[in-house]
Amino acid sequence: MTQLDHNEVTAPRITAALFATCLADTMFPDVAKATVTVLERLGVRVEFPQAQTCCGQMHINSGYQRDALALIEHFVETFEQYEHIVLPSASCAGSIRHQHGMVARRLGKPALAARADAIARRTREFSEFLTDVLKVTDVDAYFPHRVTYHPTCHSLRMLHVGDKPLRLLRAVRGIELIELPAADQCCGFGGTFAVKNADTSTAMLADKMANVLGTKAEICSAADASCLMHIGGGLSRLTSGVRTMHLAEILASTESGETHGVSVRPSRQTSNPGSGNDV
Amino acid sequence: MSDRTNLPVYAPLGVGRLQGDRTFPAAAKIALADGQLRSNLRSATATIRAKRANVVGEVADWEELRRAGEAIKASTMASLDTLLIELERNVVANGGAVHWARDAAEANRIVTGLVQATGAKQVVKVKSMVTQEIGLNEALAAAGIEAFETDLAELIIQLGHDEPSHILVPAIHRNRAQIREIFLQEMPGVDRSISDEPAVLAGEARRYLRKKFLETKVAISGANFAVADTGTLTVVESEGNGRMCLTLPDTLITVMGIEKLVPTWTDLEVFFQLLPRSSTGERMNPYTSTWTGVTPGDGPQSFHLVLLDNGRTATLADEVGRQALHCIRCSACLNVCPVYERTGGHAYGSTYPGPIGAILSPQLTGLTGDGVNDSLPYASTLCGACFDVCPVRIDIPSILVDLRARHVEAAKAASRIPSGERLAMAGVGWAMxxxxxxxxxxxxxxxxxxxxxxxxxxxxxxxxxxxxxxxxxxxxxxxxxxxxxxxxxxxxx
Amino acid sequence: MTISARDEVLARIRSAIVTAVSPDVPRDYRAGAAADVELLVDRLVDYRAIVHRCAPAGIAGAIIEAADAAGIDRLFAPPGLDPAWQPSDRHVSIDDGTLTATDLDGNDVGVITTCSVAICETGTIVLDGGPGQGRRLLTLVPDHHICIVLPEQVVGAVPDAFRRLDPRRPLTWISGPSATSDIELKRVEGVHGPRHLVVIIVEHVPGSNSAP
Known part of the structure; x- marks a missing residue:
């Protein structure tokens, strides 16, 4: 069903359902809050379907497709009624777009697969939603800090977002954006890979952190809280002073600093994305 | 009998090299501790990545070629039985002989028998992954036949009693000082004054091997491609050792996996463009040889082709995983893989390392729920770099995900006692x-x-x-x- | 009853491909390209081949120049190589089919051939064993290969070459001299094949008697 609010005078107002993702909801609420802040600033009516839980990516990528099937079904039922679904995670968006239908088909649920495919076409990662649906790159943000951006594997190679996040960041007032060397290389997270292949994961992370530290950035940003949890966890262990912030958190920042309770001032204290209200 | 043929038949373990002796995380831990290996790998993979990107970038129709390559391979698989029969007919019509092998042991028996029939006690070999897969050198040695590897890297590996670690540059884990040391210790008649300059080392290998080429009567090769409608075989190489083996001996024995087929001669025009650029990052590799059966008065007058299954039909039976058989062994996926770049090839335990090995080896040997190769599909962050460079568009990440599901299902079927992980996943899944x-x-x-x-x-x-x-x-x-x-x-x- | 390996493997294949579908092969890649001799020269030089360019009447002179520069003492050629190209003041042994690899082995040995096709985009020369090209060992064992490329042999791209070549003949595709990068990825020219490749590109001359 369409929730577009047609109005003769003003532009039609878009309603979007926010899929916060289980990780941001539980561990990094500031990422989801910042997503709401930006969307509302741009005039989007944000809905948060209360029934939402998880897209099932971790189960799918760990081989537990039968357990994931219930999550896919739950996701489809929760979000099927919405015209636009937006989420602050490239890898969850990738799972919804490329895996939900595939898993349902593999487990003999063609009807569910067809419904999942239809939702997949209406699901967009945060930066895609801003640039492709809302057609904006300047979201009126202010962030006077030195930032480097890790483009994340699933942003680049599953969603093909290209330079959309960077276009959004370049439009932020006051920002000093430093190019990250070997940006397209994986940080070594990979979900359960980080635990099952901890040594290899750590070796990959070490190289990613060396590249981040080489930029002398205050902030390492990305479009995925999970990659940032990994990079931030490593930077924190090094007590490097570099902190991680989700793309949405930077775009939510303004001169007045008024966002939904997010502290936009980078602290010396290293922490993971969205640690603002943790301090 | 029909019941038996409907079950997938996997490659037997205990012969050849398709599975290591420890899981990937355990083997990776050892490799990660080797600083020399990591720095060699880092510079090598970065160099080849850059070369590849450069020469691929100059081909305007690269994506069209990739899609054509993907479709040619998929259509080959869909009629593999009739195409193999066509290949056989054309090889035989041109003076060659064709042999079929269900598995590694049978292929080894066939090749050993063919060599013994010539009376030769020595053979020269062209770099071939499939003969490593089946452990042919060991089988020949057991029959008292000495096999000499003639590719420079393979020679380094053989002299060093070592295992290859990369598809394209098997001795990538060795530096020049180590190679000089191996030559001094192991190469008969070596000039003891040689330096560790690559040109000097290569010259010494040339001198040593030239004698072998001139005196050896039997050669063994693999094949990069076989063409069904003409019976033509192909070896793609750089050094000329392949040409030596394919030209000078009296007898040539080629061992080939049944999947290395293309339907028509003109289909090769696609792969001759895709392979060198993806592999060595060259517009064209220095030498490619094609031959059809026997040419009177030119080259070996006796030619045998051995067609090998060894788990390939089991792979072919899987609707998702069969794409792994499209691989043309370019190794581009290794060079872009962040996991391979840190661990190198030995950690994969198989002839086939890297992302392609992680999907091919466990399909050839089968997933048992507790085998060493069961750990390979997890040796990836699913970053997707392998798919982007694959010249025939093998969707490696999706196959990895599918194999993980097959592994979990196999483990569940094998044991009624759930693992901690299985309980945790089920619990979280239920809660969510x-x-x-x-x-x-x-x-x-x-x-x-x-x-x-x-x-x-x-x-x-x-x-x-x-x-x-x-x-x-x-x-x-x-x-x-x-x-x-x-x-x-x-x-x- | 024992089933043969052939029948068993074919039976396994047939049961495996029941669910396989054969897609249409998209052939929208380039079917060829215009010949571009400058590009061919660029590619050959990039492979570190030595390139000479001359009119038809200059071929023999170019061979002498190349042989002298490389210190070639013994020259061989296959049957069918145009006698007019062979330098009159040098002895060129024509292969009568009895030459052995040992006869051709040596750092002072060179072979003169022409080719079947030369591909500009990749700098590749293809020999098919025909007249003037000879048996494969002839262009393999000597340390020097001098290859004469005529204007009508030059094609633009790889697919052009496939349309001209006969797969029933033994083909050798040569792109520069023998090379390896097996040691630390350092390119070393010359491992087993000829370490020196000289390509004489014969310019197309309108009319026939405009020798330099």
């Missing part, structure tokens, strides 16, 4: 499938806040200790997003 249950679980996670007074969690019990060994974990927040939303956005009424 209902919002009320999920909110309770979120509150449970919040308890972690009180586990430490620090701002981050630095230590967790096993298995999460494998995370906290090198990384902190953020503490759960005071309030979940959904709790915040309820206070900020929901109408209190």
């Amino acid at each position: 499938a209902g919002e009320k249950r999920w909110q309770l679980a979120q509150r449970g996670a919040g308890v972690l806040r009180h586990s430490t007074r620090r701002t981050t969690i630095r230590r967790l019990p096993w298995p999460l200790s494998r995370w906290t060994a090198s990384r902190d974990l953020a503490k759960p927040p005071v309030q979940t997003f959904r709790q915040w939303w309820a206070t900020e956005h929901e109408d209190p009424s």
Whole structure:
């Protein structure tokens, strides 16, 4: 069903359902809050379907497709009624777009697969939603800090977002954006890979952190809280002073600093994305 | 009999080299501790990546070629039986002989018998992955036949009693000083004054091998491609050792996996463009030889083609995984893989390393639920770099995900006692499938806040200790997003 | 009854491909390209081949120049090589089919051939064993290969070459001299094949008697 609010005078107002993702909801609420802040600033009516839980990516990528099937079904039922679904995670968006239908088909649920495919076409990662649906790159943000951006594997190679996040960041007032060397290389997270292949994961992370530290950035940003949890966890262990912030958190920042309770001032204290209200 | 042929038949273990002796994480741990290996790998993979990107970038129709390559291979698989029969007919019509082998042991028996029939005690070999896969050199040695590897890297590996670690540059883990040392220790008649200059080392190998080429009567090769409609075989190489083996001996024995086929001669025009650029990063490799049966008065007058299954039909039976048989062994996926770049090829335990090995080896040997190769599909972050460079568009990440599911299902079938992981996944999955249950679980996670007074969690019990060994974990927040939303956005009424 | 390996493997294949579908092959890649001799020269030089360019009447002179520069003492050629190209003041032994690899082995040995096709985009020369090209060992064992490329042999791209070549003949595709990068990825020219490749590109001359 369409929730577009047609109005003769003003532009039609878009309603979007926010899929916060289980990780941001539980561990990094500031990422989801910042997503709401930006969307509302741009005039989007944000809905948060209360029934939402998880897209099932971790189960799918760990081989537990039968357990994931219930999550896919739950996701489809929760979000099927919405015209636009937006989420602050490239890898969850990738799972919804490329895996939900595939898993349902593999487990003999063609009807569910067809419904999942239809939702997949209406699901967009945060930066895609801003640039492709809302057609904006300047979201009126202010962030006077030195930032480097890790483009994340699933942003680049599953969603093909290209330079959309960077276009959004370049439009932020006051920002000093430093190019990250070997940006397209994986940080070594990979979900359960980080635990099952901890040594290899750590070796990959070490190289990613060396590249981040080489930029002398205050902030390492990305479009995925999970990659940032990994990079931030490593930077924190090094007590490097570099902190991680989700793309949405930077775009939510303004001169007045008024966002939904997010502290936009980078602290010396290293922490993971969205640690603002943790301090 | 028909019942038997409907079950997938995997490659037998205990012969050849398709599975290592330890799991990937255990083998990777050893490799990661080798600083020399890591620095060799880093510079080598970076160099080849850059070369490849450069020469691929100059081909305007690269994507069209990739799609054509993908479709040619898929259509080959769909009529593999009739195409193999066509290949056989054309090879025989041109003076060659064709042999079929169900598995590694049978292929070894066939080749050994063919060599023995010539009376030769020595053979020269062209670099061939399939003969490593089946352990041919060991089988020949057991029959008293000495096999000489003639590719420079393979020679280094053979003299060093070592295993290859890369498809294209098998001795990538050795530096020049190590190679000089191997030559001094192991190469008969070596000039003891040689330096470690690559040109000097290559010259010494030329001198040593030229004698072998001139005196050896039997050669053994693999094949990069076989053409069904003409019976033509192809070897793609750089050094000329392939040409030597394919030209000078009286007898040529070619061992080939049944999947290395293309339907028509003109189909090769696609792969001759895709392979060199993807592989060595060259517009064209220095030498490619094609031959059809026997040419009177030119080259070997006796030609045998051995067609090998060894788990390939089992792979072919899987609708998702059969794409792995499209591989043309270019090794581009190795060079872009962040896991391979850190661990090197030995960690994969098989002739086929890297991303392609992670999907091919466990399909050839089968997933048992507790085998060493069961760990290979997990040796990836699913970063997707392998798919982007694959010249025939093998969707390696999707196959990895599918193999993980097949592994979990195999483990479940094999054991009624669930693993801790299986219980945890089922538990989390159950909690997440209902919002009320999920909110309770979120509150449970919040308890972690009180586990430490620090701002981050630095230590967790096993298995999460494998995370906290090198990384902190953020503490759960005071309030979940959904709790915040309820206070900020929901109408209190 | 024992089933043969052939029948068993074919039976396994047939049961495996029951669910396989054969897609249409998209052939929208380039079917060829215009010949571009400058590009061919660029590619050959990039492979570190030595390139000479001359009119038809200059071929013999170019061979002498190349042989002298490389220190070639013994020259061989296959049957069918145009006698007019062979330098009159040098002895060129024509292969009568009895030459052995040992006869051709040596750092002072060179072979003169022409080719079947030369591909500009990749700098590749293809020999098919025909007249003037000879048996495969002839262009393999000597340390020097001098290859004469005529204007009508030059094609633009790889697919052009496939349309001209006969797969029933033994083909050798040569792109520069023998090379290896097996030691630390350092390119070393010359491992087993000829370490020196000289390509004489014969310019197309309108009319026939405009020798330099």
